[in-house]
Amino acid sequence: MEQAELTALLTAQGLRMVDEVGPLASTTEVAAAVSRLRAAGHSPDLVSAVVGQAHLRVRAAAKFGPFADRMLFTRAGLEQATRLEVAARHAGRFRDAGAHRVADLGCGIGGDALGLAGIGLDVLAVDADETTAALAAYNLAPFGESVTVRHGRAEETDVDGWDAVWLDPARRTAGHSETSRTAPEDWSPSLDWAFDLAGRMPVGIKLGPGLDRDLIPDDVEAQWISVDGSTVELVLWSGSLRREGVRRSALVLRGGSAAELTAPGDTDDEPVRDLGAFVHEPEGAVIRARLIGEVARSLDAGMLGGGIAYLTSDTPLTNPFVQSFRVRETLPLKTGAIDAALRKADIGTLEIKKRGVDVDPAQFRRKLTLRGAASATLILTRMGEGRDAKRVAILADRV
Incomplete structure (x- = not known):
């Protein structure tokens, strides 16, 4: 999303038009909406922003359910956003560890911050991209003063006074559309910085499930998460967020139910046997x-x-x-x-x-x-x- 589109969107007229246009699921519906709005005399920036949001809200329903109907997105932000049911479970871990104030560094469009604020935690949400931070501020506005949203870099954010940190290093090249993934050394903030912070305070670090296991520190709990048959993320938990005696865990969410398997480390496979029934x-x-x-x-x-x-x-x-x-x-x-x-x-x-x-x-x-x-x-x-x-x-x- 370009700055001109964001400016046009974040107005009373722009937000009202997104609601009036309604869901646009297909490219045919998108094209028809563009023609209709342009014929009505609306500017190209406003039409592009409104139609783009109406289309993204349809795609976002899979992650955010009915909440998607009042949220704003970028394509890259939606792609990387945590599913709301997963974010709610992450938030519960912070609460159970005794955290009341959580800094979400690399908040994206605010998916994880929604989960944190939704259970009553105070949240500082920070993103390095100005457009993404603006959309996060809109998405988190219903929580009032319990959530503060800032445009800034994780490494430059003062987390003194905050009980714990949720960290989602940017693993894609810059931009607001679906983009190519980058190597770990190019992530922002770097893994070294993230691991250093995790060694000093309770931190949850969201990463791709295919992360090289050799990069995982010994003093964290590594939790892989599957949702409806797809492995969606790996989270490394440190400090009080790490469960005693657990270094490996697999959380499986399917059809609204949840099950988890935990262990103190990798387990050996069973022996090979003949094919059974x-x-x-x-x-x-x-x-x-x-x-x-x-x-x-x-x-x-x-x-x-x-x-x-x-x-x-x-x-x-x-x-x-x-x-x-x-x-x-x-x-x-x-x-x-x-x-x-x-x-x-x-x-x-x-x-x-x-x-x-x-x-x-x-x-x-x-x-x-x-x-x-x-x-x-x-x-x-x-x-x-x-x-x-x-x-x-x-x-x-x-x-």
């Missing part, structure tokens, strides 16, 4: 936290293949940390054999999953004949370990 795929947060073995032991399951994040057992399971599949048959990983089995089973809708094999699922799908009325899941992977490992295709059904 079921295959189980651990949630991404469990895999990232290296707690697959912990899940396997709790389910009396074993590894399907050496170094492959699939489990197998002979009993059906209902467990929040895995998605389970009932095995129909095992096939060689060859297109002809698989295609014949799909035709025989009348399968026209096929979910393809893969681990441990160099196969592009999209290209593989194009080689198959899918014309039946039934549906199934095809798991492309390796079974066994070492020299005995073999590439297989497992035809299965979701449990």
Whole structure:
């Protein structure tokens, strides 16, 4: 968003027009709204800002629910914003640790600050980008004097007198649209600065779930979070925000329910065993936290293949940390054999999953004949370990 668009948007007319335009879900609706507003004599900056916000509010509903209807966004800010249900859980950890005043450094559009302020904490929200800080101020305005929003850099913010810090280092190049990710040494503030602060006071640091594990300090709790099947973030907790005896945790949120697995460190995998009646795929947060073995032991399951994040057992399971599949048959990983089995089973809708094999699922799908009325899941992977490992295709059904 350009400064001229922001200026036009943050007026009584601009904000009223966003509400009047309503949700714009498709490019066709966006184009029609632009034509209508321009024909009515509104300036290009105002039209661009209003239509852009109406479209972003539709996309934001997935993260903010009904709150999105009164918020303002940039594309990059929305992309990086924490989902409200996750932010609420982060806020609860600050409250449970005894924090009353939290500085949110790198607040973006204010997603995490919403969670903090929503449970009654005082918040200092700071962002280095002037436009983003202005939108955060608008989004957080309903909380009145309990929230202070500033334009500034995290490294230059005085946090004396604040009980704890929430820190979201910028991991993208500058700008307000979806942008390319940068290397850790280019993050703002740097990881070194963030880790130094975490060594001096209670800090939560939000990072991408794929962070190089060698960069994680020994004295923090590393918590990976999955939401509805997607691993969305890694948070490093220090000081009183870190739970006693916990260095690895996997939080799984799905369909409004929550489950968490914790451990004092990485856990060893269970031994590889023969394919049973079921295959189980651990949630991404469990895999990232290296707690697959912990899940396997709790389910009396074993590894399907050496170094492959699939489990197998002979009993059906209902467990929040895995998605389970009932095995129909095992096939060689060859297109002809698989295609014949799909035709025989009348399968026209096929979910393809893969681990441990160099196969592009999209290209593989194009080689198959899918014309039946039934549906199934095809798991492309390796079974066994070492020299005995073999590439297989497992035809299965979701449990």
